Amino acid sequence: MARKILIIDDEDDIREVAALSLESVAGWEVISAGSGAQGMARAIEHQPDAILLDVMMPGMDGPTTFYELRKNPATARIPVLLLTAKVQSSDQRRFADLGVDAVLFKPFDPLTLSKQIAAALGWK
Amino acid sequence: MQEPTNGATTTGSGQPARAVRAGVTQIWPILAGFAFGSAVGAISVRLIAGPWFDGLLIFAAGVALALLAFWFQVRNRASETGPVSRGEMQESSRERGRAEELYRQQEILLKSVADGICGVDSHGTINFANPAAARLLGIAAAGLTGKPIHEVLHGFAAAGHPCGEECPLRRAAGSRVASSGEETVFRADGSSFPAEYCLTPILDRGRFSGSVLSFRDISQRYALDRLKDEFISTVSHELRTPLTSIRGALGLLSSGILGEMNDKAANLFRIALTNSDRLVRLINDILDLERIQSGRKPVTFRPVQLGEIVRQAIDGMQPVAEAASVKLTHDTTQVEIEADPDRLLQVLTNLLSNAVKFSPPNSTISVLLRPGAGGVTLSVIDQGRGIPADKLETIFGRFQQVDASDSQQKGGSGLGLAICRTIVLQHCGRIWAERNPVSGSTFNVFLPYKPVPIGAPDSARDNELGHSTVLLADANAARRPEIAAQLSRHGYRVVETATTEQTVKAAHDGVQAILLDTCLDGMNGWEILPLLRRLDPEARTPVVLLSIDSHQGPTDLPADTEGWVTKPLNEDALLGELARVLGIPGEKLRILVVEDDVDLACVIGEVFSRDTITVQLVHTFQAALDACLSFQPQLLVLDIGLPDGDGFKVVDWLRKHENLARLPLVVYSGRKLSTEERRQLTLGHTHFLTKAQVLPQQLEALVLTMLHSSS
Numbered sequence: 106m107a108r109k110i111l112i113i114d115d116e117d118d119i120r121e122v123a124a125l126s127l128e129s130v131a132g133w134e135v136i137s138a139g140s141g142a143q144g145m146a147r148a149i150e151h152q153p154d155a156i157l158l159d160v161m162m163p164g165m166d167g168p169t170t171f172y173e174l175r176k177n178p179a180t181a182r183i184p185v186l187l188l189t190a191k192v193q194s195s196d197q198r199r200f201a202d203l204g205v206d207a208v209l210f211k212p213f214d215p216l217t218l219s220k221q222i223a224a225a226l227g228w229k
Numbered sequence: 230m231q232e233p234t235n236g237a238t239t240t241g242s243g244q245p246a247r248a249v250r251a252g253v254t255q256i257w258p259i260l261a262g263f264a265f266g267s268a269v270g271a272i273s274v275r276l277i278a279g280p281w282f283d284g285l286l287i288f289a290a291g292v293a294l295a296l297l298a299f300w301f302q303v304r305n306r307a308s309e310t311g312p313v314s315r316g317e318m319q320e321s322s323r324e325r326g327r328a329e330e331l332y333r334q335q336e337i338l339l340k341s342v343a344d345g346i347c348g349v350d351s352h353g354t355i356n357f358a359n360p361a362a363a364r365l366l367g368i369a370a371a372g373l374t375g376k377p378i379h380e381v382l383h384g385f386a387a388a389g390h391p392c393g394e395e396c397p398l399r400r401a402a403g404s405r406v407a408s409s410g411e412e413t414v415f416r417a418d419g420s421s422f423p424a425e426y427c428l429t430p431i432l433d434r435g436r437f438s439g440s441v442l443s444f445r446d447i448s449q450r451y452a453l454d455r456l457k458d459e460f461i462s463t464v465s466h467e468l469r470t471p472l473t474s475i476r477g478a479l480g481l482l483s484s485g486i487l488g489e490m491n492d493k494a495a496n497l498f499r500i501a502l503t504n505s506d507r508l509v510r511l512i513n514d515i516l517d518l519e520r521i522q523s524g525r526k527p528v529t530f531r532p533v534q535l536g537e538i539v540r541q542a543i544d545g546m547q548p549v550a551e552a553a554s555v556k557l558t559h560d561t562t563q564v565e566i567e568a569d570p571d572r573l574l575q576v577l578t579n580l581l582s583n584a585v586k587f588s589p590p591n592s593t594i595s596v597l598l599r600p601g602a603g604g605v606t607l608s609v610i611d612q613g614r615g616i617p618a619d620k621l622e623t624i625f626g627r628f629q630q631v632d633a634s635d636s637q638q639k640g641g642s643g644l645g646l647a648i649c650r651t652i653v654l655q656h657c658g659r660i661w662a663e664r665n666p667v668s669g670s671t672f673n674v675f676l677p678y679k680p681v682p683i684g685a686p687d688s689a690r691d692n693e694l695g696h697s698t699v700l701l702a703d704a705n706a707a708r709r710p711e712i713a714a715q716l717s718r719h720g721y722r723v724v725e726t727a728t729t730e731q732t733v734k735a736a737h738d739g740v741q742a743i744l745l746d747t748c749l750d751g752m753n754g755w756e757i758l759p760l761l762r763r764l765d766p767e768a769r770t771p772v773v774l775l776s777i778d779s780h781q782g783p784t785d786l787p788a789d790t791e792g793w794v795t796k797p798l799n800e801d802a803l804l805g806e807l808a809r810v811l812g813i814p815g816e817k818l819r820i821l822v823v824e825d826d827v828d829l830a831c832v833i834g835e836v837f838s839r840d841t842i843t844v845q846l847v848h849t850f851q852a853a854l855d856a857c858l859s860f861q862p863q864l865l866v867l868d869i870g871l872p873d874g875d876g877f878k879v880v881d882w883l884r885k886h887e888n889l890a891r892l893p894l895v896v897y898s899g900r901k902l903s904t905e906e907r908r909q910l911t912l913g914h915t916h917f918l919t920k921a922q923v924l925p926q927q928l929e930a931l932v933l934t935m936l937h938s939s940s
Contacts, residue, residue: 116470122477129486161466190469192513193462193520211469212476212509216484 106229108133110222111151113144113170114159114188122215123157123188131219141165145173148180155226157209160189160200168203175204184226188213343445349378349428350439353402365424365446367416378402378442385415401428405437411447422446458519465516469509476505514644518627521651528569528655530680535564535573535605539596542577546585554590557581560861562598564605567679572652576660579645580609580672587613588669593858593886601719601804602699602741604658604677612669612886621662625650649674656680659718667890675719698722699807702732702757703746703775712744712798719804733760736770742807743772773806818842820932821862823853823879824897825870833866836928853879857889864932869898869910880910895932 110133114120117139124135136151138144142165148156156174160167167187174180187200190211200208207225209218223229275286277296284298339346345362347355358373366373366381373381379402383392392399401408409427416422426444430437481487483498490498536559543557550557577596584594592612599606616624627647653660658676665671699716703709704727713723724740726732736743745757758772773792792806820837822844824830830846837844847856856862865883869876876896883889891913896902899920902910907917916931 118474211473215477215480
């Protein structure tokens with residue numbers, strides 16, 4: 106089933122590789138945003154099936170963006186997965202407390218990224 | 230009358246000169262009172278300083294008239310007063326001067342040292358504090374003396390956080406045992422700092438007369454640790470970010486999903502991908518090691534079946550092992566310990582991964598579990614190229630490889646064993662490597678049944694844990710520490726004695742088993758036994774005799790020995806025997822019988838059927854080989870003539886396998902074998918029997934003796 110995913114990450118290269126991965130391996134449609142603010146706007150406009158959210162971003166960081174997404178009724182129901190290089194257990198506890206739907210780690214395997222997302226959200 | 234002529238002594242200001250002047254002043258009028266009047270002329274005085282006294286010789290008209298001797302009253306230490314000469318007084322004042330000088334130097338030291346030092350009396354009250362202590366605690370030294378030490382260190386803690394009864398400083402204060410550690414110290418103004426302290430008792434001629442506390446502020450060290458943690462965390466995160474793009478790009482290209490490419494390109498992409506994976510693993514390992522070591526990755530203990538974890542690890546490693554054409558096997562021992570299953574799985578996976586990396590194709594890696602008293606020893610045995618003897622310890626250090634070529638070819642981070650050791654230490658166990666005599670290495674991990682710090686001084690707790698304490702009585706000072714070390718590596722607490730008297734004294738209730746060398750300071754082991762038994766009439770403590778001659782059989786030994794081990798001492802035999810006499814469940818002796826005559830095989834099997842022995846019967850060459858690997862027998866009864874191969878081939882095959890190459894053998898043949906044939910069939914301890922000539926009971930006695938002896 107074709108899905109629409111929004112990727113929010115300040116690193117251009119990571120956005121490009123993740124997008125290529127989801128498009129060529131799973132055939133999904135990918136929308137990109139380079140900052141939390143841009144991400145909010147794109148989320149409201151395109152209503153994706155899921156959002157991949159980076160944690161460390163200048164300006165609005167991941168957790169702040171997540172709060173904004175949940176506060177806005179237009180985006181509150183979109184599942185959010187953190188995609189992060191912060192792998193320490195203290196970080197993990199913080200993320201769990203946030204209430205995101207899942208946490209995926211960088212570096213990721215481009216051949217299985219779509220499968221990981223699907224598994225985390227209980228898709229097909 | 231004249232003033233004294235040699236003025237040197239009398240003009241000084243020191244004690245002797247003052248005394249002389251005082252004496253002369255007193256005596257002069259008396260002299261002047263004599264009716265020497267005008268007839269005499271001048272009276273002169275000469276000072277005499279001698280070894281015994283100082284004196285003034287009084288002359289009149291050239292004739293010595295009188296001698297005045299000066300003595301000093303000195304109060305000495307015992308509050309006696311007694312006369313001493315000026316010479317002695319000068320000597321003692323020189324001594325006092327030296328003592329004062331020494332005291333001054335010590336004072337300078339104590340003033341200058343940066344650590345706080347407090348003298349504490351036997352009641353825990355401070356009787357001395359150096360300036361550093363006063364500065365660190367924010368109280369003048371005078372305000373410190375007379376106060377109880379614990380109150381000064383913890384008394385100002387916030388009301389809501391008093392230290393409890395268990396406070397180490399509170400306990401240490403009145404203790405006669407040295408202690409050290411890290412504690413938070415509170416200043417008078419309520420502020421606090423982390424401190425490292427050391428409390429040492431003072432024993433004055435055997436009497437406890439107080440202690441010395443030294444402590445220092447380690448806030449800087451804590452701050453550095455935090456900086457280090459932050460640095461590593463930041464660096465790890467920073468490194469992962471570009472690696473994400475690299476890994477992602479290479480993964481997509483390598484898969485071919487974006488288009489076909491020629492073989493050379495495909496290979497290069499494969500290389501790039503492998504190495505970027507390796508970089509990720511390295512970053513993970515570094516972070517892992519730092520987190521484990523700094524205590525940020527806590528261990529949670531629960532009861533685990535060690536066999537299960539071994540199986541899990543082997544399953545996980547199976548694909549890698551198959552790719553390298555290496556076989557993984559394990560034994561069937563079931564043992565439960567308290568441990569963190571995830572961490573143990575990490576250790577096992579690491580050890581297996583190393584073993585596979587360094588094993589040649591078509592070799593076997595075996596995982597064995599050996600339960601003992603205290604805990605279980607897990608061994609991973611490979612047939613690779615082995616580790617040089619001088620590297621057996623260093624490989625557990627960080628970023629250590631056996632040699633430089635390893636890191637490139639084998640893809641390791643060099644941290645695997647360091648991580649293993651940290652995890653094993655968290656379980657209060659031990660990990661060490663051995664070089665196998667024939668080929669390859671064995672990595673041993675000892676894990677206690679319950680993770681309790683080794684060497685805990687609480688002997689009551691030791692006894693609760695069960696069978697931990699053994700008495701090792703051996704006069705041989707070169708050999709005894711080695712045996713003690715072997716035993717303690719496997720979790721036993723060892724009490725060593727070297728003479729009969731020491732042994733008898735030490736053989737009290739706390740000891741669970743006695744290992745007795747047969748010759749202890751001249752007395753035979755036999756003779757000591759009655760002495761021990763007198764203390765222990767119900768013979769509840771089992772005795773194992775060491776250094777039995779291999780010619781002796783069980784009937785030659787005194788009736789009340791539980792077990793014996795022959796010389797030369799074999800670690801496995803000793804541990805096995807010890808476990809057996811202590812009644813450790815789970816370690817049955819394993820005998821493999823290879824006999825194609827099924828009826829005969831059953832008869833032999835019957836001979837050995839009893840609780841303590843497991844017998845497996847096989848009838849073909851191939852079944853024999855398989856059973857050797859999976860059953861891991863401790864003794865093999867082998868029929869020479871087998872249908873699909875013969876005994877010779879079995880022995881040759883065994884010789885090539887590390888942990889089987891010295892297996893005790895009983896070779897059964899229908900005919901008598903030549904010397905050459907015997908030589909070919911000998912592994913370790915090998916016995917030859919001709920079928921028709923041996924009764925089952927003889928076979929039984931022989932096998933039991935061999936099982937008890939070294940190989």
